[in-house]
Amino acid sequence: MTHPTDAGLRARKRAATQSTIERAALSLALEHGYDGVTVDAICEASMVSQRTFFNYFGSKEGVILGPPPPMPTDAAVEAFVHAAGHDVLGDLVSLLAAAIADGEPDRDLFRSRRVLIQRTPELMNREVARMTELQTGLVAIVLARLRASGRADSSGLTEEARMIVVLAGSVMRYCLEQYFSGTTTGNPREVLENALALVRRITNGS
Amino acid sequence: MTHPTDAGLRARKRAATQSTIERAALSLALEHGYDGVTVDAICEASMVSQRTFFNYFGSKEGVILGPPPPMPTDAAVEAFVHAAGHDVLGDLVSLLAAAIADGEPDRDLFRSRRVLIQRTPELMNREVARMTELQTGLVAIVLARLRASGRADSSGLTEEARMIVVLAGSVMRYCLEQYFSGTTTGNPREVLENALALVRRITNGS
DNA sequence: CACTTTTATGCAGTTACTGTAATTTTACTG
DNA sequence: CAGTAAAATTACAGTAACTGCATAAAAGTG
Known part of the structure; x- marks a missing residue:
């Protein structure tokens, strides 16, 4: 070099x-x-x-669409699996957000993609599909975290992991829309925090 | 005739x-x-x-894939909008489930589709995309419900509706996978109930 | 300058899908 | 039952995304 x-x-x-x-x-x-x-x-x-x-x-x-959303780095995954708290969902969303943030560095390209995905349902669907394809791998990671935090390895743990992953997908999808539509002025991190709070509010209030 | x-x-x-x-x-x-x-x-x-x-x-x-998931009937929507309880998410999932249940009557065809969708990621993605396409319409319905139950029409109500719809989508997706994969023996209603309980457990426990 | 590896191209073929116009099949009417 | 309108089916030609393969042009290496 x-x-x-x-x-x-x-x-x-x-x-x-x-x-x-x-x-x-x-x-x-x-x-x-x-x-x-x-x-x-x-x-x-x-x-x-x-x-x-x-x-x-x-x-x-x-x-x-550009390069597909990358899997989180091994280090990040390791940190996630052995994290202390009980907020698995929140941590997972953060993990995914971090992985995505390290993507496209070019502002212009990114904005163009954003506009196009937003106005083309076909592309939006594919983008969502791409995220979905990560799920299989994520379930294993979440499962590891649940086990590491001392949860009994009874039947149902896999289902819980699957649901957490699906929920995280929802939150990401919600944020994506929110962010792509330009309704909000908040930075990505804020959008994410709001989304998580919203989830809690909705599911707790029943 | x-x-x-x-x-x-x-x-x-x-x-x-x-x-x-x-x-x-x-x-x-x-x-x-x-x-x-x-x-x-x-x-x-x-x-x-x-x-x-x-x-x-x-x-x-x-x-x-067969015919696309139908929009709920007007009557069902009406009932949903003016329902009394606070479990909007649960009610929405029930609404969607009911609409889907009134679909394919033919057992054989249905089973074949199930197998094929399960083993063909491409088809699974399209199936999910189909559900997503209902979202726009559903947000309006949920919004009506929130207003009907006396929620102040402040900023943020639309966001809450959007999130509820996205979450319902997640639950449906989870159930779809659960049901298609044949891991469970429960009937659709049970699968649904379990899924909702799981969501609450996950989001409350943080 | 030979020699190898990458990169770019031309070309022919496959597959899904659409528009259009003609042809056949069913339904209806006197 | 003949005649006709409407609907269903078809052939045909064309477009657009994508793939495999063979070949030519650069670029890197000794």
């Missing part, structure tokens, strides 16, 4: 074309709507072959 | 071909997997043109 900014011409070129395609796609989609843009149009605008497009992003929605 | 069992040759034939296509599709999908079956194959097996297939079901997943 000669200089921090480059890691070889190859990598730089790669990043450049990726970025070009991404920007072209988002810009076109913002103008004509997601369904109003063809992959061919994106390719023409970014001057690559269709095959190259699919080599980079795999699918049309892939270029709009 | 000459006889209660028929409503004209036209309608009977229609029902017949629809059923033929449906059975062919499910049978083929069970054997080769959802992705392993082409629309052409279904058409050949049920002896209709591809165009007819799409006239009937609109899409490949349409024939597997």
Whole structure:
């Protein structure tokens, strides 16, 4: 590594074309709507072959949605599993939020995606589906936490873990909508706190 | 109308071909997997043109998933809005469950769909997406209920309604999984009750 | 400068799905 | 029962996303 900014011409070129395609796609989609843009149009605008497009992003929605939500880091998971408190749900939501926050660094791209997902039900659904796909892995983690906190390993513990994960998904989904719709001015952390408080209020008040 | 069992040759034939296509599709999908079956194959097996297939079901997943979850009846909605208790979440879940229960009468088809949805993540996602599409309408209903029960129409009431709907979605999703996976022997109503109790336990215990 | 590995492209093919116009089938009417 | 309107079915042509494969052009390496 000669200089921090480059890691070889190859990598730089790669990043450049990726970025070009991404920007072209988002810009076109913002103008004509997601369904109003063809992959061919994106390719023409970014001057690559269709095959190259699919080599980079795999699918049309892939270029709009961006990289999938990453699994939390091992360290974060470890911390979660051995945390002291009883607020498993809250901790899980925090865990997920942290993982997502370490994603897209680019402000502009992020905002474009946000707008597009918000106005395209199809994309919103896929985004939700992506989160759902993490569930299987999360259940195991939550289960570990429950066991670590001394809960008896009786029947029903798995169900509880599953429900916690599903609930966390709800909270995330709620926050996503809230955040995407731009109704709130709060920063992400506030939105999250409010959401959790709301859940408690609703379920306790019966 | 000459006889209660028929409503004209036209309608009977229609029902017949629809059923033929449906059975062919499910049978083929069970054997080769959802992705392993082409629309052409279904058409050949049920002896209709591809165009007819799409006239009937609109899409490949349409024939597997069956009719979408119906909105609750106006009467049921009315009852929900003016119900006395404070358990809005519980009542909402019951409302949705009732609407779903009045769906598919055919046992065999229902079971086939269940198996296929369970073993095909793609289909599971679409099924969840379908539920999500009801949300917009449900928020209005829940909001009406909150107002009817004397809640001040301050800012935040819409957010509360949204969260209640999202939570209900979670509970339904949890139950769906629980029910589809066949882990439980309980009837749907029991599954539902357990799920609600679980939610309360989790969110109260913090 | 050879030589290997990556990256980009062309091209042909598959699959889901749509619009349209023609053709067949059912229902109705005098 | 002939004649006709309405509905169902079909063929056909086309679009759009996506894949596999073979080949060409860079880029990295000794």
